[in-house]
Amino acid sequence: MVIALAAPLLIAGGALGAAMLRRSWLRRDRALPGLLLAGWTVLIGLMVAAVLLVGPVKGLALALVMEGIGALAVVWSGRVQRKAARLRAGDVAPEPLEEPGRFGRGVLRALLAGPLGMTAAIAVAFCITVYLPGDPRTRIVLGGMLMPVLWGFAMTWTLADRRLLRATVMLVGTSIIGFGLAALGGAV
Numbered sequence: 001m002v003i004a005l006a007a008p009l010l011i012a013g014g015a016l017g018a019a020m021l022r023r024s025w026l027r028r029d030r031a032l033p034g035l036l037l038a039g040w041t042v043l044i045g046l047m048v049a050a051v052l053l054v055g056p057v058k059g060l061a062l063a064l065v066m067e068g069i070g071a072l073a074v075v076w077s078g079r080v081q082r083k084a085a086r087l088r089a090g091d092v093a094p095e096p097l098e099e100p101g102r103f104g105r106g107v108l109r110a111l112l113a114g115p116l117g118m119t120a121a122i123a124v125a126f127c128i129t130v131y132l133p134g135d136p137r138t139r140i141v142l143g144g145m146l147m148p149v150l151w152g153f154a155m156t157w158t159l160a161d162r163r164l165l166r167a168t169v170m171l172v173g174t175s176i177i178g179f180g181l182a183a184l185g186g187a188v
Helices: 002-026 033-054 056-089 103-131 136-160 164-187
Strands: none
Touching: 002 033, 002 056, 033 056, 103 136, 103 164, 136 164
């Protein structure tokens, strides 16, 4: 019963806190430290209240999720306004995903994001598996579970970056260094 009552309050509080933080951060030239402090106070205060009323585990989880939903609503509402303002201002450089595509660059990006991004993700997952303390079975499972997440990060970054040479160098470097460190850790 308490959770059903707390959830809408936490969503509203998350939206309120995020709106205060957003308004404070948008005014960089005329900083509003009071608004910044008030936004963080609302978010943290509601989290503490949820922990005290609902319980330490359920309350913290509920507060993080519900305040996050409220904050996402504020972010989503700002996205539409920001895009309209950018179109009016006539942005000089287009966003990477808004520029006209060329077939060759698209194929190269797909190759970088797919196989090379996977190789870099596997290298970092191997490093984590080798150097993480604990039971070897747990380390293997964590490394295996992190690999798709790391691959998603590599793909997102590669597809959003306009400079393909930089993405290539970073992915190849991450692969070489990751596999090298994993091999050194396994040899010791």
